[in-house]
Amino acid sequence: MADQASINVIPNNAFAVTVRNVRHYTDRLFAFTCERPPSFRFRSGEFVMIGLLGGERPLMRAYSIASPAWDEELAFYSIKVADGPLTSRLQHIQAGDQILIGRKPTGTLVLDALKPGRRLFLLSTGTGIAPFASLIRDPDTYERFSEVVLTHTCRTAAELAYGEEIIAAAKSDPLVGEAASAQLRHITSLTREPHRLEGRITDLIESGALFDALNGERLDPAGDRIMICGSSAMLADLKALALARHFAEGAVSDPGDFVIERAFVDK
Numbered sequence: 001m002a003d004q005a006s007i008n009v010i011p012n013n014a015f016a017v018t019v020r021n022v023r024h025y026t027d028r029l030f031a032f033t034c035e036r037p038p039s040f041r042f043r044s045g046e047f048v049m050i051g052l053l054g055g056e057r058p059l060m061r062a063y064s065i066a067s068p069a070w071d072e073e074l075a076f077y078s079i080k081v082a083d084g085p086l087t088s089r090l091q092h093i094q095a096g097d098q099i100l101i102g103r104k105p106t107g108t109l110v111l112d113a114l115k116p117g118r119r120l121f122l123l124s125t126g127t128g129i130a131p132f133a134s135l136i137r138d139p140d141t142y143e144r145f146s147e148v149v150l151t152h153t154c155r156t157a158a159e160l161a162y163g164e165e166i167i168a169a170a171k172s173d174p175l176v177g178e179a180a181s182a183q184l185r186h187i188t189s190l191t192r193e194p195h196r197l198e199g200r201i202t203d204l205i206e207s208g209a210l211f212d213a214l215n216g217e218r219l220d221p222a223g224d225r226i227m228i229c230g231s232s233a234m235l236a237d238l239k240a241l242a243l244a245r246h247f248a249e250g251a252v253s254d255p256g257d258f259v260i261e262r263a264f265v266d267k
């Protein structure tokens with residue numbers, strides 16, 4: 001009984017917060033929002049540990065925060081994995097349920113990890129778009145970069161819906177709507193269904209198809225900065241591609257031309 005009770009105690013390093021809204025996009029993807037503890041501070045683009053009470057043991061996984069640093073609620077975007085230790089349970093949460101949020105958000109997909117530049121590329125696949133949902137609603141993003149290009153590559157069209165919604169939300173946002181409408185470009189590509197632009201983001205950069213779609217110049221470390229978020233294979237391939245083009249990797253302690261990260265959710 002003692003063991004059973006202990007697992008329902010909120011760990012010292014976490015807040016218990018109430019889920020407000022849950023939205024399912026496909027059988028593999030869902031998004032949810034929860035209340036924000038008044039003392040919880042983070043930078044747009046960071047991730048935090050998320051967990052549930054009541055399992056066999058407290059289990060926390062890293063999730064990118066998909067809402068901006070100024071918002072009064074926290075948003076997340078997740079895959080569902082049937083046998084995933086956390087997402088097999090997390091996918092069933094409903095409004096009013098309690099979840100755990102770690103007290104120490106962190107991460108490198110933050111504006112302070114990049115040197116000043118003109119164009120900002122936010123390159124994402126799948127749920128890797130989540131930190132960019134935060135950054136495209138942060139006014140600092142538009143103050144620091146005159147052009148912001150968010151690319152989202154998925155397998156199928158149904159998986160693009162969340163990205164389309166967050167772009168529309170940014171463009172109609174009272175705080176950043178005007179800047180987002182003028183400065184934000186959204187480029188989508190699919191790899192397993194027909195689409196205007198087809199293929200992996202790595203191939204679209206190599207072939208130049210991405211820049212043709214933008215009617216813009218190819219990547220140049222003189223004025224371009226890049227943030228990358230997706231699967232570990234995608235991160236590795238895009239990192240190699242950036243390094244080959246003489247982009248230097250950045251960190252908050254040493255800002256550079258590009259940064260990579262991923263939320264370590266169940267794979």
Ligand code: A2P
Nearest residue numbers: 125126153154155191200201202231233234237
């Ligand atoms: P593909 O369909 O060719 O595997 P997932 O849902 O598996 O995370 O994939 C999301 C998207 O990321 C898919 O369109 C997938 O393309 C693409 N992708 C997978 N691996 C890589 C990689 N190494 N580099 C770039 N894109 C990738």
